[in-house]
């Protein structure tokens with residue numbers, strides 16, 4: 001069982017890299033952002049609840065997100081491991097994940113951060129916004145809000161995982177293939 005948390009600011013490339021890593025290591029990719037967007041598109045109760053927060057670049061409340069994530073893990077109990085993308089994003093989420101995995105006799109194996117400069121990331125998001133249809137990708141103020149949420153609520157997770165000796169960082173600037181190689185180099189040591 002190998003459980004990897006992909007970590008990084010909005011636009012860092014977590015989703016792009018997860019697509020390659022899940023094939024290479026035979027992991028289930030759980031992207032909370034993708035799950036929320038799927039629910040919004042299908043207008044489910046969960047989608048309706050999350051939409052206001054997401055469109056404004058705010059985090060969805062922990063209670064909603066934690067429950068959703070646990071349900072997705074439960075649906076994939078026969079997997080060889082998970083690639084968590086966009087979760088945890090707060091300290092309460094990280095604690096909930098640890099406790100939940102413990103009930104299965106599992107744990108977070110490692111957290112790997114994709115690092116890149118804010119200016120590069122904002123450019124990437126605006127570029128993605130031209131085609132993604134994501135409301136939260138198209139407006140500079142909403143993007144700024146996501147960075148504020150990240151700095152305030154998500155950045156403290158680096159110390160949380162460092163304290164457990166589970167934090168690794170790789171340079172997120174380069175070609176997609178180069179970055180997959182850098183991530184793989186870390187995963188291969190686990």
Ligand SMILES: Nc1ncnc2c1ncn2[C@@H]1O[C@H](COP(=O)(O)OP(=O)(O)O)[C@@H](O)[C@H]1O
Pocket residue numbers: 009010011032033034036053054055057058059060061062065085086087088089090093136146
């Ligand atoms: N773990 C989470 N906790 C709370 N809200 C979340 C979480 N994951 C995703 N969301 C919501 O979904 C939005 C989009 O998520 P995602 O696609 O992962 O964003 P990004 O490209 O900004 O990293 C977030 O801005 C937030 O509103």
